[in-house]
Amino acid sequence: MTDLHRSESVVAERKLAVIAELFLRRTAEVESDGAWTSTAHEVVEAEIGAALTMGRAAAGRLIGLGMSLRTRLHATREAMARGDLDMYRVRLIEDATANVSDDWIGEVEHQLLEQVLAPPRSGGTGLTGRRLTNAANRIIARLDPAGVRAKREKAQADRFVGVCAAEDGMCRILGSVPAAQGRAFDARLRELANTVCAKDLRTYEQRRADGLSALVDGAGFVQCECGRVDCGQRSRIATTARKPLVHLIMLDATLAGGDEPAYLDGYGIVDAAHAREIAADADVEPVPAPSSVVPTTYRPGAVLDTWMRVLAGGCEWLHCDVAAWNTDLDHHRPFDHSDPAAGGPTVAGNMTAYCRNHHRLKHSGHWKVTADGDIELVAPTGHRYRTRSSGLLGAGRSDAGGRDHDADRDRDHAAAAVRRRTRAQNTEARIRAERRRRRAHLDAVRRRSPGAQASGACAADEPSPF
Known part of the structure; x- marks a missing residue:
């Protein structure tokens, strides 16, 4: 098993090396032809995605990792080529060292790999996961303080909410938001889940999920499903629900009770019964075939x-x-x-x-x-x-x-749609900005530290005092 794992790492390194070489070749072609609308990164994303049967985001991550190994993390690449580092740990190293300056990356990488690749004969077991990241941060903080990733700022910049298709007519909602916003969201769902009467048979988790619909509709409460005529919650006056624009395509036969599945835009195939449930509260419009008369306009009607x-x-x-x-x-x-x-x-x-x-x-x-x-x-x-x-x-x-x-x-x-800045330039600008913020933070700490007035600020080429 160990030999197979090492062999997998060797093959992965060769794949990343080929991807990096392809990216460099396409970059030269794109730079010599400034009229292209797509960057070299997008061109290679498409080629990798087609060849390896993967989406754009996954292909982009392989390009980034391959270029890091080729241009910055030389020792890491050699260790991966020997089978000493797998893809997971290589990704951790790349992420932790992304903001380290070119002057320090060699030494940071050397010291980090001494710990990550601790040989078994000396009693070492190597590092992975959080321990690897912590070791990297300690080394970087000592050698290149401005290169320590501003974790909270980066997390704030990377906030997102996504909705992706799941099985059986369901979707998964995932995201990363600031802690205070997340806690407020959690508290609001809890409030909405408790707006039904005690006879409602849904579980607490089901009522929280239904609370999302109440948030989207602007209703302010979850409709009680106890079924009792004398339910105290039935007297609530619901606001007019906002109807989000969702496109569901189905055949007339399906709408009439047939079994042919429907298609939900952005999701995919849904079964006939589920489609009719969605359509029950929707505006249904026929989709006629376009006229056989060829229009003379650029935009379709x-x-x-x-x-x-x-x-x-x-x-x-x-x-x-x-x-x-x-x-x-x-x-x-x-x-x-x-x-x-x-x-x-x-x-x-x-x-x-x-x-x-x-x-x-x-x-x-x-x-x-x-x-x-x-x-x-x-x-x-x-x-x-x-x-x-x-x-x-x-x-x-x-x-x-x-x-x-x-x-x-x-x-x-x-020809008229040239990008103002490439993806690589955007990445370099982001790293410079993070390093500037980190350096400003360190300068502020130095000014507040005891003895700062007596000794003066450290010169730019002096080592960090902490």
Whole structure:
């Protein structure tokens, strides 16, 4: 088992090295062609995602780790190549040392690996998890105080709330918010859970979950489900519930009681009974097929817009889960603004839904898109990947109008959309800002420390007093 684990680390290091090399090559190509709308990072994300069957975020994390090993953490890379460090511990080291200056990273890494890779013959067991992170922070605080990650500030900057699909018609809500906000949220759910009478048969946890709906609707209380006519909670006057915009696509037969599943935008397939429950309190609108008359306008009309999103089911790039109503509708064959009748018609067969990131990538001219019902993406390496629309009616899409596009025209189209700053520049700016805040904090502590007036502040090149 140990040998297999070491072999896995060796292979992982080689994979990260290949990813880093690919990123550097694409960076050189992108920098020599300033008209691209997509950064090298986005280009490589797409290539890795297609080749390794993963989403954009996972591919991006591999790029970041591979580049850290190539440019900063040389000893860590060597240890991983020997099989001495696995992917988990390498990620911990990368995260802990992200703000260490180039002047100190070599020494910090050397001292840290002495503890992380403590040889068994000397009685050491190595470090992992929180102990590894703590060891890194102690070393960095001693050698490069400004490089200690401002934990609370970083956590504040990384706050988020996400909703992701789960099984059986459910979703999971996850997030990271400031402690005070989280405690207030928890207390409010507790209050809402207790707005029903004692005869309500739901568990406390179920009532807390139902409290989320009350928060979204603005109702201010959870509807009691005791079923008693004399329930004291029935006298509550509910405010008019706000109806969030949610798109549920279903066939007429399903709405009438059939078993054909429906499609919930941003989630996926839901069973027929669940779909009818959702539709019971919704505004139901038919989705007509678009007219056969080819329009001469660039933007699709409301009917075609809805029809395309129903067909697509989401971003139609490989392994992308962005909801259909959060995408752009893109012309495969570019629309001819000077002569709309000459080509690039605004029809279903000439349009595809892409999220903003993959829309930019398609227009970079680096990927080719063709289709014969399905969509085929041709990577810069020549590898071909096929993807099918995920919507309820996606399999019935017509390819009238053609899907091959002119890469040269796409690149010309991109010329005016150059990014102001690359992702690498954004990362460098963030690290500089964190180091400045940390340095300012240390200076303030020094000024408040006893004896500061007598001895004066430490010179910039003197070691930290603590």
